[in-house]
Amino acid sequence: MSAGSAGPLIELDGVEKVFTVRRRAGRLRRTRHEVRAVDGLTFQVPRGEMVGYLGPNGAGKSTTLKMLTGILVPSGGRLRVAGLDPARDRLRLARRIGVVLGQRTTLWWDLPLADSYDLVRRMYRIPPAVFRANLARCTELLGLGPLLDVPVRQLSLGQRMRGDLTAALLHDPEVLYLDEPTIGLDVVSKATVRTFLRELNTERGTTVVLTTHDLTDIEQLCRRVMVIDHGRLVFDGDLAGLRAAADGERTLVVDLARQLPPIDGVPGARTVRVEGPRQWLAFPAGHSAAPLVAAIAARYPLVDLSVREPDIEALVADLYARGGAARPQPGDEAPASP
Amino acid sequence: MLYVAVAAGAFRRYATYRAATAAGLATNTVFGFLLAYAYLALWQQRPHLGGYGPAQALTFVWTGQALLAVALIAVGGVDELQERIRSGDIAVDLHRPADLQLWWLAADLGRAALQLIGRGIVPLAVGALAFPLALPADPATWGWFLLSALLGVVVSFALRYLVALSGFWLLDSSGLALISALAGMFFSGMVLPLRVFPGGLADLAQLLPWAALLQVPADVLTGARTGTGLLRGLLFQAAWAAALLALGRLVQAAATRKVVVHGG
Ligand SMILES: Nc1ncnc2c1ncn2[C@@H]1O[C@H](COP(=O)(O)OP(=O)(O)OP(=O)(O)O)[C@@H](O)[C@H]1O
Ligand SMILES: [Mg+2]
Numbered sequence: 001m002s003a004g005s006a007g008p009l010i011e012l013d014g015v016e017k018v019f020t021v022r023r024r025a026g027r028l029r030r031t032r033h034e035v036r037a038v039d040g041l042t043f044q045v046p047r048g049e050m051v052g053y054l055g056p057n058g059a060g061k062s063t064t065l066k067m068l069t070g071i072l073v074p075s076g077g078r079l080r081v082a083g084l085d086p087a088r089d090r091l092r093l094a095r096r097i098g099v100v101l102g103q104r105t106t107l108w109w110d111l112p113l114a115d116s117y118d119l120v121r122r123m124y125r126i127p128p129a130v131f132r133a134n135l136a137r138c139t140e141l142l143g144l145g146p147l148l149d150v151p152v153r154q155l156s157l158g159q160r161m162r163g164d165l166t167a168a169l170l171h172d173p174e175v176l177y178l179d180e181p182t183i184g185l186d187v188v189s190k191a192t193v194r195t196f197l198r199e200l201n202t203e204r205g206t207t208v209v210l211t212t213h214d215l216t217d218i219e220q221l222c223r224r225v226m227v228i229d230h231g232r233l234v235f236d237g238d239l240a241g242l243r244a245a246a247d248g249e250r251t252l253v254v255d256l257a258r259q260l261p262p263i264d265g266v267p268g269a270r271t272v273r274v275e276g277p278r279q280w281l282a283f284p285a286g287h288s289a290a291p292l293v294a295a296i297a298a299r300y301p302l303v304d305l306s307v308r309e310p311d312i313e314a315l316v317a318d319l320y321a322r323g324g325a326a327r328p329q330p331g332d333e334a335p336a337s338p
Numbered sequence: 339m340l341y342v343a344v345a346a347g348a349f350r351r352y353a354t355y356r357a358a359t360a361a362g363l364a365t366n367t368v369f370g371f372l373l374a375y376a377y378l379a380l381w382q383q384r385p386h387l388g389g390y391g392p393a394q395a396l397t398f399v400w401t402g403q404a405l406l407a408v409a410l411i412a413v414g415g416v417d418e419l420q421e422r423i424r425s426g427d428i429a430v431d432l433h434r435p436a437d438l439q440l441w442w443l444a445a446d447l448g449r450a451a452l453q454l455i456g457r458g459i460v461p462l463a464v465g466a467l468a469f470p471l472a473l474p475a476d477p478a479t480w481g482w483f484l485l486s487a488l489l490g491v492v493v494s495f496a497l498r499y500l501v502a503l504s505g506f507w508l509l510d511s512s513g514l515a516l517i518s519a520l521a522g523m524f525f526s527g528m529v530l531p532l533r534v535f536p537g538g539l540a541d542l543a544q545l546l547p548w549a550a551l552l553q554v555p556a557d558v559l560t561g562a563r564t565g566t567g568l569l570r571g572l573l574f575q576a577a578w579a580a581a582l583l584a585l586g587r588l589v590q591a592a593a594t595r596k597v598v599v600h601g602g
Contacts, residue, residue, distance in 0.1 A: 071432040073595060090594070094435035106430045110351045119347060122340040123436055151354075 007083075008044035009175060009207050010068065015041045015077035017063050017231075037063040039231035040077070045209065047174070050201045052222035053211040056320045060231040061211040065177050068209070069099055082174060095124060098168035102180035105160055106167050107152040113163050114148040117170060124171035131170060138166040141196050158189035165196065169206075176200070178210035182217055194220050215312045227319055234319060239312070244286040248310030248318070252281040252289055257301035266295045277303075285310055340436060341444040348448030352414065352456075359456040362407055366461045370403040374469055388533035388540075393472040394560040395531070400465030401556040402528050404458035405487060408450045409494040409551045410528055411519065415446045416498040420515060423505035432594065439586055443495055450491040472560050479561065482568060486555040489575035493550040496582030497522070503586070506593040527553035547582060550575040 017038040025031045038060045045051055055061050066072035067079060070086030070093055079086060084093050100106075107116040121131045139145050142162040147155060155163060161181065168176060181197075182190045198221060200206045212218065218225055218239070225242050227235035235245050243250075252269065255278050262271040263279055269292050273280035283292060289307050296302055352359075377399050381392040390398065407413050419442055422428045431438060465471060474480060501518050505511035523529060525548035532543040532553045543549060554571040557563040563571045 066429065069433055071429055071594075087595075090432070091435050091437075094433060097433075099430075099433045101429060104427050104430050106433070108347060108351065110354050111347060115347060115350070119340075119343055122343050123434060 009047045009082055010043075010045035010209070011078070011080045012041050012043050013078040015064075015067060015079050016075045017060070017067060017072060018075040036231050038067070038074075041228070041231070041233055042077075043226060043233060043236060045207060047207055048201070048205045049224060050197070050208040050222050051210070052218035052225045053209060053228065054213075054215075054218065054225060054316060055211075055228040059228045061228060062179055063231075064228070065099075065179050065209070065211065069093070069097060069177060095171065096174050098171070098173035098176040100161075100164050100168045100176070100178045100181055102161070102178070102183040105152065105164055107160065107163055109153050110151055112149045112151055113144070113155070116152065116163070116167060117148075120167050120170050126171050130172065134170045134172065135166070138169060138196075141199065142166060142192060158185045161185060161189065161193065162196075165193065169200070172204075173206065175207040175209065178208065178212075180212055181210060182212060182214050190214070190216075197221060215316060219312060227316070229320060242312070242319075243310055243315055244284075245319070248285040248315045249282040250285050250287075250289065250310060251308040252283060252292055253306045253308060254279050254281065254296060254300075254302060255304040257303055260300065263296060263300060265299075266292055268292065341440055344441055344444040345448035345451070348445040349452045350448075352449050352452040355414075358413075359453075362413065362453075362457050363460055366403045366406055366457055367464050369406075370400050370461050370465055371468070373399045373402070374465065388531050390531065390533070390560070390562065391472070393470050394562060396465070396469045397471040397473060397560045398527070398531050398556045400462050400469075400471060401559050402552055403461040403465070404454070405490065405552055405555065406528070407453040407457040409487065409490045410522060410526060412446070412450070412491075412494055412498060413453065415449050416442060416495065416502045417515075419499070420502040420505055420511055423502060424510065438594075439499060439583070439590055442499060443492070443583075446495045446498075447488075447491065454487070474559065474561060479558070482572075483555055483559040486558045486572060486575060489572065489579055490551045490555050492579040493547050493575060493582060494522070496579060496586055497547060499586045500582065500589060503589045503593055522548050522551060525549065526551040527556065531556070547578040550578050 015038060016036070019035040019037055021033050021035055022030045023033055041060075041064065053061050053064070063072065067074050068081055068086060070081075070088075070090035073087040081093060082096055086093050107113065108119065117131075117135060120126070121128075126134075139148065142165065144159075144162055144166060147159055147163070152160060152163065165181070178197075182193055185193065194217065197208060197210075201208050201221075208221075210217065210221070223238055225235065225237065225239060226233060227242070235242055237245070251272075254263070257277065259277050260279075262274050263269075263281060264271070266281065268287055269281040269283040271279055272282045281292065281296075283289070293302075293305060374396055377395045378392065381387060381390075381395050385392065387395070402410075419428075422431065431441070434441075466473060474483075497518060498515075501511060501515050504514055508514065525532070525543050525546050527543075527549065532549055533540055535543055544553065554563070554575055558568060558571060
């Protein structure tokens, strides 16, 4: 096996990327500015994980992916993928990774889809049997069968996206990078792509790193979420941890036997809404609902109850708005909610 | 082989642009007539201008039209690379386990082959029907011409590749591309054969790489270059091809080392 197969597949240690941009300042004068697109990223991704990479526009997600695939050279820090330095070993690494960029295509625009796949076969020197099996599997799962003879320019966005996914996977990459793979897709296409990716990760053990602005992607696919803002990691953990870290609040909805004044005197919870016999109580995401329920049941005629998790969109918006003010230290595991 | 497949794919791809090929073909033919009548007038005034007889001069014109799309303007080809660098689509190309320069050279050769068939043969045939051309009867000369034209395409590619790569540093390389295309038109002999240029300029122009695009292949076809002259012409082309491709590799290495892929 390759070097580094024992350790994590992806390792970043203080990785930075600084762009120098020239801006006009006056008629002829130009000033040079530094943009810290990625500012000291440290994380690891073990083999077989599926990681969601979140962040507001301009946070540095695509820049990170470009460094991971070796097409951008980091300005500082240490970066290893499968034991290789991506920028230095770009061509060697390229054989072992798959990349799908949501807004761009690797397919041959004016030629049938099948022609692009034939080229991929030659490019990665895929043995014919492997090629046939992978192509058959992908076309079946992604419903591409009838499209293989269609020129790529005649494909819809969702069809093209599925075509690109197939092209990125024919050579059995160890890791698949996806930059906004569901951008612009309808619900059905999104669901198809998600199911496909889940199968890829669980059945074939392919490591997947995906960026997205669609939090449903994360909820449905990723056990691990990394949130980046201004080039820095502001969160790294699971979804429950994200809820806690974002100071999100869970909501306890109780149905009482009759209309009563707002529930009062339950420690750790406050009543935020009353509508007839139904009342809403907010409590911190990190806390358990059980003691609250017990306290309420002891003093009120409780008929029914339910707990609502905080809306992930709101959580992430909150994290972004704080601009990483509450930056957890690396390895600082946020407590999972019970 | 991968790069053969790339060339074949480019060939098939350009074959799908039928309307563009037909329009280009018409343009080449019309231009050929205009230029041919201008040359006829010129050569009537000054027979043996630049050492060409009238038939050779006309052959030069129609060879130029045949190679215009193939090696001179090279419609499509590396323009697309330039656009990919500008838009950031180049990221996709760089993710492939393939050499960027070889990939685009292969694609450009596929394009050139299609355009030679689609836009080269007909103008030359029309020219031969309408005017007395000095075309060779000897198949070997046609073979040497094809080889010379191939080398011309490679030199042309290497130049355009360099211009396109400048897009990694310049925000917009289209100005440079335009200057380079104009220089190519003038110094390839497309406007006037280089031997017709006044004294020193003629000598200089025949040393520049653009001479490899049309002047040398046309001289091979018209029989102005035979024997050692032919050999020297081919070596001249091969030397420029090697030098410019090597320079392209250096620039490519610098570009992928230090530079920035545009776009998110
Ligand atoms: N080629 C470049 N030259 C200069 N600055 C750049 C370049 N590419 C990216 N940047 C800057 O780096 C920062 C991060 O950009 P990046 O594309 O990584 O963001 P992103 O997280 O992918 O955002 P989005 O969600 O909008 O895709 C931005 O501030 C951007 O302006
Ligand atoms: Mg991005």
